[in-house]
Each structure stands twice: as C-alpha cells, then as structure tokens.
Amino acid sequence: MTSVTITDIASALGNPAIRDSRMITTLLTDSRALTFPEGTLFFALVTQKQDGHKYIKPLYSRGVRAFVISDRHFPTDEYRDATFITVPDTLAALQQVGSLHRHRLSMPVVGITGSNGKTTVKELLYQMIGGTKKVSRSPRSYNSAIGVPLSLWGISDDADLALIEAGISRPGEMDRLERIILPTVGVLTHLGTAHLENFPDRQSLIREKLRLFRHCDRVYGCLDLDPDLQTVLREGSYPFALTGWSRSRQDAVLWIRREVHTSGGVDVDATLSGREVHFELPFLDDGTIEDCYLALTILTELAPERLKDLSFTHRLEPVSMRLETLEGEHGMTIINDTYNADIDSLSIALSALRRRQELLGKPSAVIMSAFRESSHDKTGLYSTISSLLRRFDLSETILIGDEMGEYRTTFSPNARYYRSTEDFLADHPEEYLADHVVLIKGAHESHLEEIVRRMVRRVHQTILSVNLSRLGHNLNLYRAHLPKGMRFTCMLKANAYGLGSNEVARYLEQTGGVDYFAVAVCDEGKELRRLGITTQIMVMNPEPGSYEQIMSNHLEPNIFNKHLLLDFISAAERYGAHLYPIHLKWNTGMHRTGFDEDEVEEVLTILSRTSAVRVASIFTHLSVADEPTEDDYTYKQLAMLDRVEERLRQALPHPFLKHALNTAGMTRFPDYRSDMVRLGCGLYGFSPLQVDPMGLEPVASLSSVILQTRKLPAGATVGYGRKGLLTRDSRIGVIPIGYADGLPRQLGNGRALFRTESGALIPTVGNVCMDAVMLDLTDAPTAVEGSRVVIFDDQLPITRLSDACGTIHYEILSRLSSRIARHYFTE
Incomplete structure (x- = not known):
C-alpha cells in the first residue's frame, strides 16, 4: 500500500x-x-x-x-x-501526486491505449501473469485525467509489473497522461473512431494516442495495420518499433496461421517467437480473441516463462465489462454490450451474436441506442450501421432513443422504434424475444442495462419475503381506529418503503378501501399506471419537465409554491386540461415545502384566473406528531391548516379534501376533523411511536443463505481492514448480502445478531462488504453451507438493526436494493 x-x-x-x-x-x-x-x-x-x-x-x-x-x-x-x-x-495537484508516486517506482510500467480493448487486454494480461508475478493494474477503466493518477497511487512499491490504461477524448490530453505514467512498455489496442468528434480527422486522433509512447523503445500491437495508422507511422518520426501479432506477416512475434471456431471458442495454430504452437481460447467474439493475441505477444517481454506451456489459455475468464453473455428468462441468451457505443465495437459484438446464433440454432435480435461517441457525420454513421446490420440475419431490430428516431429511415422498414428504454419495457412483456439470442448495445445514457435486468434469468439467494395479507390487516386496524368514512392515502414512495410498489399497489387496489396512492416522483406513478393501477395517484415531488407526463398518465401533482403553481397551470393550459386536480401543500411548521399562511390571497388570485386546474385537496405535514411533549406545536399546526381551509372554502367554487394526519398523527389524534389520512410506515407494520398501541404486524422478513464456511484459529482476522479479530478458534460463514444491497456497514464487527434455522443467534464478524457479510457460526453447529440465516423477521425485529445504526427502522427497509429478490405471499 x-x-x-x-x-x-x-x-x-x-x-x-x-x-x-x-x-x-x-x-x-x-x-x-x-x-x-x-x-x-x-x-x-x-x-x-x-x-x-x-x-x-x-x-x-x-x-x-x-x-x-x-x-x-x-x-x-x-x-x-x-x-x-x-x-x-486541484486536478493538477492530483496528477502531480500521482506523478510523485510514479517516480518512486522501479518496475516496468505498461502504458495501454487505443479505442477498444484497453481494459480487456489489461485484464487478460493480469490473468496470464498474475500467478507468477505480482501485478498492479488500473482498477476497472481508470484511464482518464482523474483515473490515471488514482491508478498510479494504487501501485504497490513491491509489484513486479504495473498495467496502466490511458484514454483520451480531446487534443492535448495524452501529453499530460504520458508525463504522469511514463510508460516503459507501450501497448496499442484496436484503433477506431470513438471521440472522433473532437478531432479534425481519424489520423489526428491516432497521432494523439501515439503520444503516450514518446519515450518507449517498443510498442506492441497488431501488425495488420489499417491505412490511417500506416500513414501516420510513415509520415511521423517515432522513437519506438511497432511489433506484435499478425494474421498475414510471418515475421510477427505471433503469426496466426490457422483458426478453427468451435462451440467453446477457437483452436489456434500459430508461430510464436519462431516456435510452432497450438492453443485454445474460450471466446467467440473477434475482439476478445484479438486482444488475447496481443496479450500473448506482450508476454514475450514481460513474462516469457508463461509461454513454455500454453494450456492456461483455455482457462481464461471473460472480462465482464464487454460482451457479457447471460442466460435470460424464457429461453433467451443475452449478449450484454452496454459498455461500448461505437461502430468498431458493433462489428465485434455482431460477430459474437452470429456465432452464438449458429451454435444455439436460435433467431437473433439487436436492441441498440445512439452511438454518441463516434462521428461528425451522423447520416453517414447510421447508414454504415444499417448496412452492417443487413449482413446479419436478424429477426428483430429495435432502435431506442430520439437520435435513433431521427435516423430511423436509414434502417430497415421492419425495425421497431421506441423513444426510450422505458417505453420499450412498457410495451413488451418479459417473454418478448423468448428463445432468441439478443444483443443489447448502446450509449450509457440510454439505460439499456434496465433491459438487461428485465431479461436476465434471476437466481436469488437473499430474499425479502412480503406478507401481503398483513398489509390488509394493518390498514384495517387504522380504519377501525378512525371515524367511519375516513378516506385513506397509502404512501408508496421509495418503492413502497423497499417492499415493491407494484405488488403492494396491486394487492391494495384489489382488496379495496384505498382512495389514493402517493408516490414521490412522476416515474413511480407512470410505472403503476403501466401495470394497470387505476386508483388516484398523488405525486408528492413533481419535477419541472414532467407535467405533461403527469397529465397524460392521470397523476395528480402536489403543488407547494407559487412558481410551481404558475408553471403547472401554464402546462395544463397548453395541454388543454380543464379542472385538472391538484393538491396544495401548506407549511404550518415543518418548514420543508409548502405555501405559507400569508400567501392564501395570492394563491386564490392565481386560481381565479384559470379553469385549467381545480384544488382536489389541501394538506400539511406534521413534524412532531410522535412526540407527546410537543403536542402544543402539533395543535398549532392543525389550527393553522384549519384557518387556511376556512378561507379557501369561502373562495373556491369546488369542494376539496383536507388531510394532515400521517401515521403518527392518526395514531395519536384520531379525532381531528379531516377528510383523509396518509398512511405510511404503519401500513408496513412499523409504529413511529416508542410503544405500538395498534397491534401492527410486520409485513417483511429478510433472509439469506450461507455460501461457505471455514475454520480459523484464535488471532486470525476477518474482512477488510482486519477489523474482525478472533479471540477463540472459530467457524466463520459468509452470506451474499452487503452494503450494496442496503445492509448498513455499521452492522459489522458484532454490532448485529442474525438467526440460524435452529434459532441460534450469530454475530457479524469484520466489516460488512459490498456483497457479503461474515458471521461467527462457532456456537451454531447446525448452520452449514446452504443453511438459511434470518436477518430480520417477527421474532428478530428490524429495530435491532436500526437501533445499532442510530437510525429509524424504515430507513433500513427502504434502502434494500432491487437486486434482493422479493417474494410475495398471502395468508
């Protein structure tokens, strides 16, 4: 370190x-x-x-x-x-500190640049060499002006070799990176057209990349040069000799004589440093195969001992950032290439699609969005892409995004077009493209990874079990507690406090008794409408730009200031709305959002000028309804809302509802005169009070499964930072849930107890990791690999976790990641 x-x-x-x-x-x-x-x-x-x-x-x-x-x-x-x-x-300072550390290093430093394959070549080299030498490398794709100094700082002083990526997007950037990296060995991967929009031509882009090698004697790459690279090398004066691999030149370090593609990859006959060799690669796409060839040539200098026996090549693992092949639902095979968005990588991806299609005998489909990084001439770009697609026997071509729509006439008339990923998902059930090989490719901003998540087969080991029957039980408790005829709004924000708003809304709508749902933002309401939810939906935080979608999906916005009111009225008038329902929030003491009492007359004046909207309800938010010592403050809040109500009812031509009571308020102030209440955490079985007077039943339980166990001696340490120091001989187990799943890091190091199937309580050991938690199973002999572990349920309340973190229980619940499986059931 x-x-x-x-x-x-x-x-x-x-x-x-x-x-x-x-x-x-x-x-x-x-x-x-x-x-x-x-x-x-x-x-x-x-x-x-x-x-x-x-x-x-x-x-x-x-x-x-x-x-x-x-x-x-x-x-x-x-x-x-x-x-x-x-x-x-500060950026220059960061780079200077990275450079400071670089000058302390004495091992070979490999500088890798190019358009495609930098990360793949780096990771392949790490696999090939890692078992014989200590190799430090850039994390992920840390190849920018910020990433490079961070990468260099992470290089261990005792490493035998450092692998550093360098990526540029504008002229002048490579000189700065070269001064920081000071590579002793150069690697040039495939050259394409990514970031060409910032350069006058492709040759200028190539010249910029080659500046990384100003002090290198040797640069490794492909000797089957494209014309632009040939021109740049011929016309320029470069200190390095380009060497590497080739399919045509027998004088190359690695001459590929014969390639035979099989169901598992490719068999290769080649000449390597004058020696005839045979090896196998477990990859189907040309890009990764060629990156392997490049990595093998680099080994001749960095680790020639690894080339004595090439049997390791068929055990190479794919680099997940590129062309990830996934098993999908309904017989689908998914090729996930949402990492690259340029035409060069499209050719590589399509070659993998064709081979997978031929091997599986399935029809193929392509889902793609805009290629934003590739070209000045968009018409020419998309014409080229269209021509490329026509070479493949695609049963479906799906184009996503406004730019694809602008150039959709360039593509086959059978291509389907959607304005957004969301629109595509809304239009199609999960079984769409069943039994297809599907390539998904495009720019990051298109969020195509959402399509991958929808289609990929999910095998979950960590499960949040949701008892829908208890939702109804808790709702009925409050219904019986309040005056007859009271209307209910059920809060579904934060994905129904983490439980899954889709299933919760569907159940509550089917069982009846709910007048409104409330969500935080428009997108949450749109999703409920897509699923067929017809109950009125209130949007608590309407965002500028969402007004038309709010109205087209029959959602009702919470309006909390004058500017928002004027803007929404203007949007409603443009939309052609008449008496569209809105909800006015009043600030009575929470001091978060809402109109102040002295704005009543101004609000009435604005409303009197339009028929586009009408007030469906007025409301406020109680800030201390759960604190008996603050009841005077709560009564003042309620009295202020009553005064606002009286003035509005005198002036407005239409009736409206009034609501103020949240879960704590309806528990403690059930006799307050109002038309509706807003039920939040109480619906899900959590009382906001120290003692629950309602008899609520927790709706959710969370469990996981033990992946692995091991015995460790006293004195051993567990986890990052060696925080888990064992004071006795112990048996340690690992479960696949971590802070990326929403389990707080504060629960590590024994600050939480979970329960085994036999009822034994077991403490956490060491720090909570991103995807895992370690547990002390020493006193739970029946807890073995495959056994389930309860994190919280009725007998092991979630409050144990929230108390350990110094927070509230529904913060824990609402933060549970979407990658945790939700299992729903009724009693």
Whole structure:
C-alpha cells in the first residue's frame, strides 16, 4: 500500500510550511467512496457540474482530516484539527501526486491505449501473469485525467509489473497522461473512431494516442495495420518499433496461421517467437480473441516463462465489462454490450451474436441506442450501421432513443422504434424475444442495462419475503381506529418503503378501501399506471419537465409554491386540461415545502384566473406528531391548516379534501376533523411511536443463505481492514448480502445478531462488504453451507438493526436494493 506523509505531499504541491506527520494511504475524489477516513486525502475537484468543496463538511464529520482545496476563501478555521493544502488547481495537484508516486517506482510500467480493448487486454494480461508475478493494474477503466493518477497511487512499491490504461477524448490530453505514467512498455489496442468528434480527422486522433509512447523503445500491437495508422507511422518520426501479432506477416512475434471456431471458442495454430504452437481460447467474439493475441505477444517481454506451456489459455475468464453473455428468462441468451457505443465495437459484438446464433440454432435480435461517441457525420454513421446490420440475419431490430428516431429511415422498414428504454419495457412483456439470442448495445445514457435486468434469468439467494395479507390487516386496524368514512392515502414512495410498489399497489387496489396512492416522483406513478393501477395517484415531488407526463398518465401533482403553481397551470393550459386536480401543500411548521399562511390571497388570485386546474385537496405535514411533549406545536399546526381551509372554502367554487394526519398523527389524534389520512410506515407494520398501541404486524422478513464456511484459529482476522479479530478458534460463514444491497456497514464487527434455522443467534464478524457479510457460526453447529440465516423477521425485529445504526427502522427497509429478490405471499 502506498503511504506518504502529509508533509511530503504538501511540499511537493508547493506548501512547504505544512508540518503533519500523518500518513496518507488513500487519495479520494468521490466522497461516496470513503472507506478509511484516517488515511485519506480528499481532493476537492471543481468541474462544470460539481464543486468538491461542498463535500468537505460531511467528509470531516466522517473522520477525514486532510484536504486539497483551490478555494482560498474556504473557511478552514472551522476545521481546526484538519490539514488543508491550498493549490491553484486541484486536478493538477492530483496528477502531480500521482506523478510523485510514479517516480518512486522501479518496475516496468505498461502504458495501454487505443479505442477498444484497453481494459480487456489489461485484464487478460493480469490473468496470464498474475500467478507468477505480482501485478498492479488500473482498477476497472481508470484511464482518464482523474483515473490515471488514482491508478498510479494504487501501485504497490513491491509489484513486479504495473498495467496502466490511458484514454483520451480531446487534443492535448495524452501529453499530460504520458508525463504522469511514463510508460516503459507501450501497448496499442484496436484503433477506431470513438471521440472522433473532437478531432479534425481519424489520423489526428491516432497521432494523439501515439503520444503516450514518446519515450518507449517498443510498442506492441497488431501488425495488420489499417491505412490511417500506416500513414501516420510513415509520415511521423517515432522513437519506438511497432511489433506484435499478425494474421498475414510471418515475421510477427505471433503469426496466426490457422483458426478453427468451435462451440467453446477457437483452436489456434500459430508461430510464436519462431516456435510452432497450438492453443485454445474460450471466446467467440473477434475482439476478445484479438486482444488475447496481443496479450500473448506482450508476454514475450514481460513474462516469457508463461509461454513454455500454453494450456492456461483455455482457462481464461471473460472480462465482464464487454460482451457479457447471460442466460435470460424464457429461453433467451443475452449478449450484454452496454459498455461500448461505437461502430468498431458493433462489428465485434455482431460477430459474437452470429456465432452464438449458429451454435444455439436460435433467431437473433439487436436492441441498440445512439452511438454518441463516434462521428461528425451522423447520416453517414447510421447508414454504415444499417448496412452492417443487413449482413446479419436478424429477426428483430429495435432502435431506442430520439437520435435513433431521427435516423430511423436509414434502417430497415421492419425495425421497431421506441423513444426510450422505458417505453420499450412498457410495451413488451418479459417473454418478448423468448428463445432468441439478443444483443443489447448502446450509449450509457440510454439505460439499456434496465433491459438487461428485465431479461436476465434471476437466481436469488437473499430474499425479502412480503406478507401481503398483513398489509390488509394493518390498514384495517387504522380504519377501525378512525371515524367511519375516513378516506385513506397509502404512501408508496421509495418503492413502497423497499417492499415493491407494484405488488403492494396491486394487492391494495384489489382488496379495496384505498382512495389514493402517493408516490414521490412522476416515474413511480407512470410505472403503476403501466401495470394497470387505476386508483388516484398523488405525486408528492413533481419535477419541472414532467407535467405533461403527469397529465397524460392521470397523476395528480402536489403543488407547494407559487412558481410551481404558475408553471403547472401554464402546462395544463397548453395541454388543454380543464379542472385538472391538484393538491396544495401548506407549511404550518415543518418548514420543508409548502405555501405559507400569508400567501392564501395570492394563491386564490392565481386560481381565479384559470379553469385549467381545480384544488382536489389541501394538506400539511406534521413534524412532531410522535412526540407527546410537543403536542402544543402539533395543535398549532392543525389550527393553522384549519384557518387556511376556512378561507379557501369561502373562495373556491369546488369542494376539496383536507388531510394532515400521517401515521403518527392518526395514531395519536384520531379525532381531528379531516377528510383523509396518509398512511405510511404503519401500513408496513412499523409504529413511529416508542410503544405500538395498534397491534401492527410486520409485513417483511429478510433472509439469506450461507455460501461457505471455514475454520480459523484464535488471532486470525476477518474482512477488510482486519477489523474482525478472533479471540477463540472459530467457524466463520459468509452470506451474499452487503452494503450494496442496503445492509448498513455499521452492522459489522458484532454490532448485529442474525438467526440460524435452529434459532441460534450469530454475530457479524469484520466489516460488512459490498456483497457479503461474515458471521461467527462457532456456537451454531447446525448452520452449514446452504443453511438459511434470518436477518430480520417477527421474532428478530428490524429495530435491532436500526437501533445499532442510530437510525429509524424504515430507513433500513427502504434502502434494500432491487437486486434482493422479493417474494410475495398471502395468508
């Protein structure tokens, strides 16, 4: 692990007066990625969209004490025990610190650039060499102006080799990266047209990439050169010799003499460094196969001992960031290539599609969105893509996004078009494209990964079980507690507090007794309408730009200020609406959103000028209804809403509803005169009060399964940071749920107890990981691999977890990830 004192870093950045002996082990640019605050140096990067200085306060509260800033007016005096290094440009400072560490390294540093295949070649090299040498490499695709210095910082001093990617999108960027990386070995992957929009022509783009190798003697690549690369090398003066692999040149380091594609990959006869060899690769697409050829040539310099026996090649694992083949529902095979969005990678992906189609004997389909990174000439681009698609026997071609719609006439008249991924998913059931091989490819902003999630076969081991019958039970408890005829709004925001709004809404609508559903944003309401929910739906946080979709889906917005009221009226008038229902929220003391009482007359004036909208309800939000000591404040809130109601009823021509009581309010103030209540956490079995007077029944339970067990001696440590120190000989188990699933990291290191099938309580051990939790099974001998573990249920309440985290129970529930399976049942 890299470790440098703050003093040394400050001195390198032009702040020699700073004296701080604390060691820095982690450079941080994204506050969400904080793991070890005591050794972190945060760089407050300033971009067009974000200013990192605003994250200093929350990071300080979480334990970070070292910051690099560029705002000389930042109030550093408020953080007396923190060290601030002030620089003109925090990004340049980050790169300088990365360069500082680079100069300390003595091992070979491989610089990898190109249009496609950088990450794949890097990961293949890591697989090929990793067993024989210590290899450090860029994480994921950290190849940008920010990613490269972070990658370099992560290189261990004792590594035998470093693999660093370098990606550019504009002229002048590679010089800066080259000065940081200082590669001793160069690798040039496939050259395409990605980012060509920022260069006058493709040759200029190639010249920029080659600047990474200004101080390299040798660069590895494919010797079957395309014309533009040939021209650039011929006309330029470069210090390096290009060597590598070829299908045509016998003088290449790796000459591919024969390739035979099989059901499992490709068999290759070749000449490698003058020696005839045979090897197998477990890949079907040309891109990955050619990346393997390139990696093998690089081994001749970096690890020639690995080439004595090539049997390892058939055990290579695919790089998941590209052309991931997944088993789908309803007999589908899915080729997920939502990582690349340029025409060069399309050819590679289509070749994999064809081979998979031929092997499986299934029809094929392509789902694609805009190729935003590829070309100045969009007409020419999409004409080329269309021509490429026509070479393949596709039963379905599906185009998604506005840009694809603009050029849809370029494609086959049988191609289907959808404005968005959401529209496509709304139009088709899960069994659409059953028994097809489906290539899904396009730009990140199109969110095609949502289609992948819909189609992929799901095999879950962590399950959130939802007892729908208890929803009805809890609703009826409140119905009996309140005056007869009271209307109910059931809150479905945050995906029904994490339980799944679709199933909850469907059940409540079928069983009856609910007058409104309330969601947070328009998209949640649209999804319910898509599923056929007809109950009135209130949108609590309508966003600018969503008004037309709100009206077209018969949703009803919460209006809480004058600007929102005027904007929605204007949208309703353009839409041609008449007396469209809206809900007016009043601020009576919560001081979050809502009209103030002294705005009543202005609101009435605005409403009197239009017939496009009508007031369906007025309401407020009680801030301390769960606190008996604050009842005077609650009564003041209710009295203020009553005054607003009286004035509005005098002036408005149409009747409207009034509601103020949330779950705590309806529990403690059932006699308050109103027309409707809003039932939230109580519906799901959680009382907002210290003692539940209602007899609520928890709706959900969460369980997982033990993946693996192992015995460890006393003194061993478990998990990241070695936080789980064993004080006795122990048996440790792992379950597949972590903080990425919504399980808080605070629950690690024994701060939570789960339950085995036999009823034994077992503590967590070590830190909660992204996808896993370790448990001490020493006192639970019947807990074995495959056994289920209960995280919370009726007997092991969720409040045990929320109390351990210092939060509320429904925060835990609402944060549970969508990748946890929801199983619904009724009693």
